[in-house]
Amino acid sequence: MTALTDFTIAEARDALESGAVSARDLAEAHIAAMEAARNLNAFITETPDRALADADASDARRAKGEALGALDGIPLAIKDLFCTEGVMTTAASHILEGFVPPYESTVSGNLRAAGSVMLGKTNLDEFAMGSSNETSYFGNVENPWRRDGDNRPLVPGGSSGGAAAAVSGRLCLGATGTDTGGSIRQPAAFCGIVGMKPTYGRCSRWGVVAFASSLDQAGPMTRTVRDAAILLGGMAGFDPKDSTSTDMAVPDFEAALDGGVKGLRVGIPAEYAVDGMNPEIAALWDQGKAWLEDAGAELVDISLPHTKYALPAYYIIAPAEASSNLARYDGVRYGHREDGADLTELYENTRAAGFGTEVRRRILIGTYVLSAGYYDAYYLRPRRSVP
Amino acid sequence: MAVDRDTVIRVARLARIKVPEGDLDTLAGELSNIIGWVEQLDEVDTAGVDPMTSVADMKLRWRADEVTDGGIRDRVTANAPDPQHGMFSVPKVIE
Numbered sequence: 001m002t003a004l005t006d007f008t009i010a011e012a013r014d015a016l017e018s019g020a021v022s023a024r025d026l027a028e029a030h031i032a033a034m035e036a037a038r039n040l041n042a043f044i045t046e047t048p049d050r051a052l053a054d055a056d057a058s059d060a061r062r063a064k065g066e067a068l069g070a071l072d073g074i075p076l077a078i079k080d081l082f083c084t085e086g087v088m089t090t091a092a093s094h095i096l097e098g099f100v101p102p103y104e105s106t107v108s109g110n111l112r113a114a115g116s117v118m119l120g121k122t123n124l125d126e127f128a129m130g131s132s133n134e135t136s137y138f139g140n141v142e143n144p145w146r147r148d149g150d151n152r153p154l155v156p157g158g159s160s161g162g163a164a165a166a167v168s169g170r171l172c173l174g175a176t177g178t179d180t181g182g183s184i185r186q187p188a189a190f191c192g193i194v195g196m197k198p199t200y201g202r203c204s205r206w207g208v209v210a211f212a213s214s215l216d217q218a219g220p221m222t223r224t225v226r227d228a229a230i231l232l233g234g235m236a237g238f239d240p241k242d243s244t245s246t247d248m249a250v251p252d253f254e255a256a257l258d259g260g261v262k263g264l265r266v267g268i269p270a271e272y273a274v275d276g277m278n279p280e281i282a283a284l285w286d287q288g289k290a291w292l293e294d295a296g297a298e299l300v301d302i303s304l305p306h307t308k309y310a311l312p313a314y315y316i317i318a319p320a321e322a323s324s325n326l327a328r329y330d331g332v333r334y335g336h337r338e339d340g341a342d343l344t345e346l347y348e349n350t351r352a353a354g355f356g357t358e359v360r361r362r363i364l365i366g367t368y369v370l371s372a373g374y375y376d377a378y379y380l381r382p383r384r385s386v387p
Numbered sequence: 388m389a390v391d392r393d394t395v396i397r398v399a400r401l402a403r404i405k406v407p408e409g410d411l412d413t414l415a416g417e418l419s420n421i422i423g424w425v426e427q428l429d430e431v432d433t434a435g436v437d438p439m440t441s442v443a444d445m446k447l448r449w450r451a452d453e454v455t456d457g458g459i460r461d462r463v464t465a466n467a468p469d470p471q472h473g474m475f476s477v478p479k480v481i482e
């Protein structure tokens with residue numbers, strides 16, 4: 001039989017249904033894997049007791065013939081950017097160390113309601129600002145993979161680096177990520193797993209620590225495309241508590257996999273083949289195109305002329321929104337606090353001690369571009385530049 | 388436009404982040420580099436283009452203006468660094 005940690009979500013679902021394994025078996029195997037792989041630093045908080053309780057509750061539901069959720073008994077990891085009731089949520093920042101939310105984010109709540117088992121909270125770049133998981137207050141995450149003939153550690157990508165390492169390293173069957181400017185897709189690529197950023201509005205942002213609200217979106221990180229469809233189905237849904245949540249029925253994503261990519265028209269943007277691209281990457285790109293064609297997709301050469309302006313626009317829009325969102329960390333209502341002689345000094349000392357270098361830099365850039373005299377030039381222009 | 392040392396002091400004050408004296412020049416350099424690099428956006432002709440607020444075409448919904456929860460003071464203040472008598476506390480602001 002397949003090792004329990006090698007199951008896909010779809011296989012685990014079938015094995016639970018047939019009675020070949022219990023949710024407790026799955027939870028215990030993954031708790032052991034999580035504990036054995038602490039060198040990866042993929043988790044900020046492990047919740048083994050919660051996982052076993054969730055698993056036992058799932059097994060009990062199944063034994064009694066009660067209605068089961070789409071992810072009943074499936075062990076998952078939750079990025080430590082989703083608020084989880086009664087479980088510390090840090091955004092990998094010193095300023096939120098010790099913060100225990102009195103509420104549950106809609107996405108993690110949906111996964112709970114679907115019967116899933118929570119193994120713990122995964123590491124990330126501080127406030128999701130980074131692409132290598134090296135800005136976490138709780139230390140770097142290691143990629144479970146190594147180069148051929150070279151044992152030096154590799155970064156897992158970021159910001160959802162802990163989630164990507166945990167899925168890739170067989171520490172969970174799937175994980176939630178969030179993506180503002182690549183934070184699901186890039187670590188998924190670095191760790192050799194599946195990650196997708198859903199259409200904005202598909203997953204509720206309520207209860208997710210905000211970075212750049214007009215771009216933030218939660219999504220699934222799994223080892224197969226089918227698992228991504230299953231997990232996304234459990235995360236998605238209209239939420240009146242998020243004013244930008246899409247009020248549309250959630251389709252059966254897994255059923256939509258039938259027929260594969262046959263007949264799909266896939267655009268190949270000329271601008272994505274940049275000058276001086278590493279030949280290894282260029283070969284992978286060509287391999288990807290060949291796979292799509294073999295599977296029956298039609299490739300169409302297209303041009304996205306504004307591609308080169310995407311990153312500079314992002315470098316303004318994201319920090320500007322972050323500087324506003326992160327204003328709430330004031331040392332008064334929750335989180336870390338440093339004393340000061342007066343209120344302003346309390347704020348300044350708290351925020352200096354609580355934010356890491358990268359977060360501080362982005363808040364300053366954002367504050368600069370939003371400050372008097374620069375708003376039109378530096379904030380409105382980027383929003384006109386990327387149609 | 389280059390960001391100078393005085394601008395960093397002003398922006399840090401606006402952002403309520405204390406920046407040590409020794410970091411000012413480094414930050415001025417880093418911020419100047421980022422702003423300088425972003426200025427390539429000036430090449431794009433944006434005349435007549437409306438600023439985009441979302442990639443999805445959506446209208447913000449209205450909701451009834453009514454109380455949906457309450458009476459949870461202790462949960463609200465549970466994470467406060469220095470709660471006093473069920474309230475958040477700050478240094479004295481009025482003499």
